[in-house]
Amino acid sequence: MEAPTSHTLSSTNVLALEVPGWLRDNGEAIIAGAASILAIILGALLVRALAKRAIARVVARILQPPKGEEDGTPRRNGRGPAVLQRDAGRARERREQRARTIGAVLSSIVTVVIGIMALAMVLGEVGIxxxxxxxxxxxxxxxxxxxxxxxxxxxxxxxxxxxxxxxxxxxxxxxxxxxxxxxxxxxxxxxxxxxxxxxxxxxxxxxxxxxxxxxxWARAVLDVGVAYDSNLDTVYEVLERTGRELHEDPEQGALLLEEPSVWGVQSLDADSVVVRMAVKTRPLKQWGVTREMRRRVKDNLDAAGVEIPFPQRTVWMRHEDARAAVPKGRDAAAVTR
Incomplete structure (x- = not known):
């Protein structure tokens, strides 16, 4: 019963004697590997911190309001006379939501990519x-x-x-x-x-x-139908005067980006000649401007005596009494001619 115990003790003693020698022979490699792993981890953390700082700058730039937005004055961009008009509170909420989302996504992507690369380098150092x-x-x-x-x-x-x-x-x-x-x-x-x-x-x-x-920007477009016997020069003059009045109105003029213009005859319909006028407006204001412009055009055309036609139909009624009064042998269709 004592032989196996003696053999186990002797094996343990042999391993205990071999461990210091193994550490002495491989100590430099272990220290170099640990230093490399530590350097990889520190490098990954440093790169991640720099990337986070760059992302924070991007987010701060997105959160910065455009020039003129805070005081409500319009700002012009390189795409023409158009401006971006929004409620300041909603614009700020939009920027914050956009910045938070983009920042969170970029941070997650950077963290995952750096973590995977660092893990692969560590596994390579370990020998896996x-x-x-x-x-x-x-x-x-x-x-x-x-x-x-x-x-x-x-x-x-x-x-x-x-x-x-x-x-x-x-x-x-x-x-x-x-x-x-x-x-x-x-x-x-x-x-x-x-x-x-x-x-x-x-x-x-x-x-x-x-x-x-x-x-x-947006555009308010109004098609006006006039009678075929109307003088188009008079119609153009009335529409242009209406546009000037709308542009000079303090309340309505603040919604316009230019003076309304008459584009000319848009189509020749069955009941009317359609003349189109249009104007650029602030975003989401085109519907209100169109309604006000339509009201003023109606009043001015009525004052100028220009008829705004509407569809008319002539209906012929056929009575059964007339059909019954037709003598035999005659064409009943003659009654309905």
Whole structure:
């Protein structure tokens, strides 16, 4: 019974004697490997800190309001006389949401990329083969990609929407079936409140086209139908005078970016000659300007004696008594001629 115990003790003693020698022979390699791993970790943390600082600068630049927005004065850009007019509170909320989302996404991407690179370098220092790990990770990533490709498309589309600033909170947009005011823009979903109060939840990956009525400028277009016997020179004069009056009005003129202009005859309809006039307005103000312009045009055309025609029809009534009074042998259709 004592022989196995003696053998175990002797083996332990041999290992105890060999460990110092192994440490003495491999100590430099262990210290060098530990120093390399420590340097990799410190380098990864330093790169991550620098990247975070750069991201913070980007976010701060996004949060900075454009010149003239805080005091309500219009700002002009390089695309012409158009200006971006928004409520200051909503504009600030839009910038903050956009900046937070972009900052969070960039920080996550930077952290993941730096972490993966640092882990791969550490495993290489330890001596673990990366080939099988990369192959396994590739298979798993491929399976996840096939299963969640729609989710990935939603997130990528949401990120592009925010980076390109296609629309934001408070904008009036047309996304296809969903038309209304944007209440929330996320990486996966966009929420739109329509005219009747319904809240639409649209996946960003399903948005194929966007019409934004809130950016830069809008145009109020009014088609006026006049009678065929009207003098078009008189009609042009009345419309131009109406445009000047609208532009000189303090309340309405503040909504216009230029003086209304008469474009000319738009079409020759069955009942009228259609003359078009138009004017550039601040975003989302084109509908109110069009209603006011239509009212003034109606009053001025009436004052000038210009007829605004409406469809008219002549109806012939056929009575059964007249048909019964037709003598036999005569064509009954003669009564209805």
């Amino acid at each position: 083969a990366l080939g099988p790990l990369l192959a396994s990770a590739g298979v798993v990533g491929l399976a996840i990609g096939f299963g969640a490709q729609s989710l990935v498309a939603d997130y990528l589309s949401g990120l592009l929407i925010m980076v390109e600033d296609q629309y934001g909170v408070g904008d009036t947009v047309d996304l296809g079936e969903a038309i209304g005011e944007v209440e929330h823009v996320g990486l996966r979903l966009t929420q739109v409140r329509d005219l009747t109060g319904g809240l639409w939840h649209i996946r960003n990956g399903e948005i194929r086209r966007v019409k934004n009525d809130s950016q830069d």
